[in-house]
Amino acid sequence: MVYVLLAVAIIGEVTATVSLKVSDGxxxxxxSIVVVVGYLVAFTALAFVLKLGMPIGVAYAIWCAFGIxxxxxxxxxxxGETLNWPTxxxxxxxxxxxxxxxxGAHA
Numbered sequence: 001m002v003y004v005l006l007a008v009a010i011i012g013e014v015t016a017t018v019s020l021k022v023s024d025g026x027x028x029x030x031x032s033i034v035v036v037v038g039y040l041v042a043f044t045a046l047a048f049v050l051k052l053g054m055p056i057g058v059a060y061a062i063w064c065a066f067g068i069x070x071x072x073x074x075x076x077x078x079x080g081e082t083l084n085w086p087t088x089x090x091x092x093x094x095x096x097x098x099x100x101x102x103x104g105a106h107a
Contacts, residue, residue, distance in 0.1 A: 002052045005045045009063055012042030014070045021079065058105045065098040 016038025023031035049059050069091050075081035083091075 002049055002054050005049045005052070006054070006059060006062060009042045009045035009049060010066050010070070012038045012040075012045060013063065013067045014038075014074070016042060017067070017071050018074050018078070055105055058101055061098045061101045065094045068094055 019031045019034040026032045
């Protein structure tokens with residue numbers, strides 16, 4: 001259940017962050033509402049993840065890493081943004097770091 005809630009938190013955060021770009025500086029109403037609702041969902045779900053006992057460092061690392069990777073991928077696919085090799089390497093290192101943190105939490 002804790003990982004389902006963490007996935008909800010990640011989806012909420014990614015949705016809200018992508019909607020920030022689409023909101024055009026909060027000048028478009030619907031994307032602006034999606035930003036607020038998305039972050040409310042993200043932080044609420046993350047709070048429940050922490051309440052269920054996942055260590056904050058592990059939860060935040062997973063939340064951030066997968067959010068960063070997803071937003072970068074959406075930027076490429078939906079907005080035509082480009083990723084260079086140092087950026088890709090950085091994303092791989094972030095995800096690898098989270099895997100190391102997760103493994104360390106269970107050691």
